[in-house]
Amino acid sequence: MGMSRREFVQVLAAASAAGLSLGSNLTRAQSAANLYDLPKFGNVHFMHFTDCHAQLKPIYFREPSVNLGFGGQLGKAPHLVGDALLKHYGIKPGSREAHAFSYLDFDKAAAQYGKVGGFAHLATLVKQVRASRPGALLLDGGDTWQGSGTALWTKGQDMVDACLALGVDVMTAHWEMTLGEARVKEIVEKDFDGKVNFVAQNIKTTDFEDPVFDAYTMREMNGVKVAIIGQAFPYTPIANPRYLVENWSFGIEEENMQKTVDHARSNGAKAVVVLSHNGMDVDLKMASRVRGIDAILGGHTHDGVPVPVKVSNPGGVTLVTNAGSNSKFLGVLDLDVKDGKVSDFRYRLLPVFADLLPADAQMNALIDKIRAPYETKLAEKLAVAEGTLYRRGNFNGSFDQLIVDGLIKMKGAEIAFSPGFRWGTSLLPGQAITMEHLLDQTAITYPYTTLTPMSGEMIKTVLEDVADNLFNPDPYYQQGGDMVRVGGMQYSIDPTASAGNRISDMRLGDKPIEASKTYKVAGWAPVSEAARDAGGEPIWDVIATYLRDIKTVSAKAPSLPLIKGAANNPGIGS
Incomplete structure (x- = not known):
């Protein structure tokens, strides 16, 4: 049996969190009535x-602060973030809807709106x-x-x-x-x-x-x-x-x-x-x-x-x-x-x-x-996050940064790659990172970790290929996902350049990456059968060990490439 709107509002009011003032209850019920009417x-x-x-x-889920569009996609949905998105759709800053659709004031809004x-x-x-x-x-x-x-x-x-x-x-x-x-x-x-x-x-x-x-x-x-x-x-x-x-x-x-x-x-x-x-x-x-x-x-x-x-x-x-x-x-x-x-x-x-x-x-x-048999395993506290952890966005998110940092440390690598997956929940500062949160970022059927010797030339080729998947001017050649997440090295990217010419100035610390030199590169989620058969340990085991060891994930901005040709682009937040 369905509920009438009046019954629905009554249920909403009754179900508001216990212990709040009557005013808060009424405000929530009114918000629900307005939002869901x-x-x-x-x-x-x-x-x-x-x-x-x-x-x-x-x-919790933080919307992207980087969702770039170029050419015919510039300034159009879905390539709008933050203030540009709110302005485009006439959404009031600071409102519930602003929190739902944008990354703005994420920590504060998430604490306020739940x-x-x-x-x-x-x-x-x-x-x-x-x-x-x-x-x-x-x-x-x-x-x-x-x-x-x-x-x-x-x-x-x-x-x-x-x-x-x-x-x-x-x-x-x-x-x-x-x-x-x-x-x-x-x-x-x-x-x-x-x-x-x-x-x-x-x-x-x-x-x-x-x-x-x-x-x-x-x-x-x-x-x-x-x-x-x-x-x-x-x-x-x-x-x-x-x-x-x-x-x-x-x-x-x-x-x-x-x-x-x-x-x-x-x-x-x-x-x-x-x-x-x-x-x-x-x-x-x-x-x-x-x-x-x-x-x-x-x-x-x-x-x-x-x-x-x-x-x-x-x-x-x-x-x-x-x-x-x-x-x-x-x-x-x-x-x-x-x-x-x-x-x-x-x-x-x-x-x-x-x-x-x-x-x-x-x-x-x-x-x-459904969850009962797994609750104990899911609830294991691995570490505490001092800053917001999130993934979604064209380039490194802070949870991706945690993963590449962990791969470098645990695999003895110089550089780490993590796939540009869009899925993965967010955590607020001070939250415990549980095994459930880690699996939200890593739970796949091909979770094998790898350590591969790669030439500087091959590293550039990998980055160019993924950049073309993301920024090809023809949407039919955009093969999904965001940019591969990179740890240990810095680079520049020009999304408007032609295929093969988007990546430049690759550096390891203060030294340029040399085309003919070999580097130790860690990664995970390989799509080849050979990598499956080699059977590196699952990513969640590697990162869980890393988190148990460090105990605290410090608050720091994720390492982003230098993005060229994106000045005043409404797909990048301030």
Whole structure:
């Protein structure tokens, strides 16, 4: 049974933290009423979350202070941070929304507004939205079964059970694939078994190019036929180990997307949405080239974008969104379909504030049950953070800095590389770093650490390759992730330069790195089978040992490259 808005506000008021003054209770209830008051609109309704990275409990999450765009992407969503972002969307500085969408005053705002996300709080919001929107579908954009210790240890079962309880209707994927083909198929066929449609128009078998999953699902909502097309992460076998999905091919598959849209339309779809894990820049390009998509509900790049971007194409206009990460947001898209087509829409990206949304009792009980066997292991205190620890951003985050520092020390290396992963929760100054926090940054199925002799020339090649993935002017060649995190050395980067010419002035201390000289480079998460077979110890064991030894992680700014050509760029914070 759904709650009325009045009942919802009463529940919120009652659920405010005990011990607060009546004024505080009322203020919170009023904040919740204002933030989550979503008048019903139209006759087709979608809820969308993405990139939760297996975070079942509320967390802190610092939005990026560096999200650079150049050329046609300069000054446009999602390449806006801090003050530029608030100004662009008319968000009041210092407000709850400012904390949700920007990194500004992160420590102070996090202490004031509390944690975000958590499936029990998300479940309350989902139920509330469903109550006012009959037939509303809940779409999961992927990166759901990876990102925590429990997801790793249960091979994603914790998240599968939580998503079934949440009422997910349709899903696509990326990091799910790192559990391997057999496990993905097992979940889709046995656990989902028709309850959740797992869709991906761009995954085919490598031998005969047969579709591996349904390209789309057709649903009828309030008398309107709607199609939801799946777009899995196109570069999965490049960004992650090929051997985990050796029988499947991926790719953008733009032509096939057009055919799929046309097929859905010819079968009676009056509204077509794409559930995408492309990343926002790729979605924006696809929207400009494929006809007949009403909206792209996007993920992968973890961008919290409060207003859809309207993209013109030969068939009309496509709305492009991106719904953040870590179960921190729920997007709600309402379409008004009249005379066989979408005539109007409303969209809200709702931040999930754990202090404003009471925990759903059933989901809370499930989460407690899931975590019970692992709580002691997860709760081990490894060290204390004197400063904020975070990851998200184009270059080194402070948690990445901790990891590369630990690799250099524990591996006896001169330089360390850590992948430009976007997932990973944040910690406030003075918080204990637990094993759970460390696993939030490192829990993957190929966690092997490496120590490799590399020439200066090879080091430059590695950095150039990753820079091209991130800053290629053509979004279709941007293969996901942020810049590789670097420890021990300094360098300059010009994102606007041509491929192979972006990296310069590489130094180790006060000495230039020489092309012909060999250096000891530590790393982790290698994608090759050879590195897997060599079997270096898991990254979490290496860094846990390092943290137990140092006991305190001092507050310091992460080492960033010198960025050229980015003066006055609204994608970099002051």
